[in-house]
Amino acid sequence: MFKKNCLLLLPSMAILFLGTAVIELGKYPVINFSLWSYILAIAVGAFCIAGILQRTASDADPYIFPIAMFLGSIGLIMIERLKAALFIPQIHWILIGMTVFFGIVYFTKNIRFLVNYQYLIGLCCLLLLSSTFFIGTEIGGSRNWIVLGPFQVQPSEFAKIFIIVFLSAYLIDHKNVLSLPSNKFLGFRWPPLRFIAPLLLIWGIAVLMFVVQKDLGSALLFFGIAIFMTYMATGNKTYVFMALFFFIISSIISYQLFGHVRVRVAIWLHPWSDPNGMAYQVVQSLFAFGSGGIWGTGFSHGYPGLIPEVHTDFIFSAIAEELGLLGDVPVILVYVLLIYRGIRISLQCKNEMNVLLAAGLSISLALQVFIILAGVTTLLPLTGITLPFISYGGSSMLSSFIILGLLFILSKKENSNA
């Protein structure tokens, strides 16, 4: 009999098999057998992981892995439909992601050791991010990539995890100092400078990413992570105000100084003033939402190919067009469910650092999903960033599975009780 873990995998596997079948039958009589062996590998891998984890970690959260596989499956069939050439690479990435997830949760019993290496981790994060300043390559308008032979790596996807780990250790260690401000200045009580220096450093890095790399999405994400984690650790609203003040000031300055920032804002405020020029991508995305309507055009029957870069940042617009409101809102709800499980894991942890780590990871997922979805719908200015588990890309897939792995470990009793 199937256990809950395996049972929950059935919808995602159904999506994967049926979606692939729909596309492949369209190509009949050409039959690609190697494709099906890959699909089978994902299914077998997913059921094995779920089965083994059911036995070895029966107390852990049974939902998050099937949820990730559900989102991954939707992403896979959308990529197969949008950019067939990237389907096999994406299958590779999801298989590697699953392996990494399994490796993390199977071989790591306890993650408290991370506390001892917090500064090392912080340093790693700095190195990762600064690497792009020196040896970065510009791809798709953002200089946030490193090319390693055949691979293109997006260090910020991994630095994100390091920063969350570092912050959760650092903030818990220094919580008392941080939450007991001593100096009163400008109506707020400020903590000693040396304690908030790492925070200022992260914000500084975020601004640098913003300015030098034109990577507005990651900058916003890092900035948001830092604010949320500081607030969650200290409960001190001074940091939130401080950060918002800092954010507004730097936004105004960069708006004044940098053309690309002004362009983004102009596109957001008036997408219809230049629909075939600067705002082309956003306008095409809006057309996809409108053309999809409530019911969608039906899978593989829309024209999302009209949106440039639809397989990465704009994959949600393709889902909205072909699956309609009835398809895209459930996808959002599944993300909300994943984030809810993450928050639940956090609230069940006993160790403060684990509490903050799980919450940080969950909030980072929430922020990332919200930033890109608000961007493609023009609710907020568009900032290029991937949709976790769904967008095409190895770095994004891998880092999302690492986050999932960390959440899974944190959900185990031995961690939540410690």
Add this chain to the structure above:
Amino acid sequence: MRDRNIKKNIMYSAIFMFSCFFILVVYITYLQVLKSNALANNPLNMRAFQMEKNIQRGTMLDRTGKKIAFSERIKTGFYHRVYPYADMMAPVSGYLGENIGNAGIEGYANAALSGQNNPWSRFGPIAQLFSSNRGNDVKLTINVDVQKIAYDALGNRKGAIVVINSKTGAIIAMVSRPSFDPNTVEEDWGALIQNQEGLLLNRVSQGLYPPGSTLKPMIADAALKEKVTDQQEIFDCKGFLKINDSYTLHESHNEVHGSVNLREALTVSCNTTFATLAMRLGESNLEKTFKRFGFTKEIDNEIAEASIQLPQFSKLSEGEICQVGIGQSTVLVTPLRMAMLASAFANQGKIMKPYLIDEIISPSGVIIDRSKNEVWLEATTAERANIIRGFMDNVVTNGTGHAAFVKGIDVAGKTGTAENSSGADHAWFIGSAKLPKEDISFAIIIENSGGGGTEAAPIAKELIMNMLKTEEVAS
């Protein structure tokens, strides 16, 4: 306690993020429900055009089932539109282009031809169940054989011919020359829009010309209706009419028609008689008459029309009123409207609504839509229509339109020689004929060619003779 605080902060943060997602879902719902149609139908949204590329556009057929336009798959996998009759049918079919939009029936019936007018087309997956990869066929009222006769009769001269069924309003032929080849319209576009000859203009419904003497049957009808004359009154034509000190109206070639009644005046196309009648009618009666015959009313269907130009009647001088009476002044009409005027006298005073689309047929052969014959206007009484029709018969048997005489066939007509600003006079001939199979009305104009009796009326004869031949062949 501190631990509790952290968890409380986490709760607040989570609630904040979930609220953000709630706003997002509300906004997406707004986009996909309330704004859906506006975004989907935005002219910049290329999806409709992409969709059309992937489905086989329906065929445009003439009333006998001959293909006027059809789509065939080419090597690239996309469909390619073919117009077998090239420029002969261009004024009817119109064209279709990726960057130039569409026109004619291709434009008007686009939704039907591309299969997008189906009621279930906005229901996503359900639509996919019912959808066909083929659009609907559109069957027109045009008869390719008659179109060819008219096209050949016009030869290489600039002008237009329109033939309609007097009893139904169905347009049987619609020829405009010079024209363009819709097969290559996209490649030729630059040259086409530069060309001064008006190649893209469908002269039948978009060409504006002074009607000249072809307007006289309408003036005669108005004179009888308003009782400013009767059939017995004798007019004395001296070859000119002195309106006032500064203006004298002359007969063409200074002919003197002598004593004529209304019937004879129309037969010889006497300008002084009709100028006199126009003055007797006055500007308000003239205005009412144009309205009565539909010149101020739009057809408002698949026929793309240029608006008829009429003078501001209240501001007309006496001389200008006389000019209106002989179809000059600032009156500008289309050949289609003149054929409709002729049809009123051939159809007991009723003008039928002209139309081109007969049926819309689904890929499975079901007739989705069929045109109804509609009385567009009751322009005049059956009694007066028959009187005027009798006058117009006389024009052909004994008068200026004798070149259109066909033995054994009842042909009625009126010639026109319209002065215009673009050079030599336009030759007009409008009228009707009772063919064995159907009653037709027609308008023929040949630009800058001279007299209607010598240039346009012979074309009517050729048209009728050849139509009789094809009717015999068909039967």
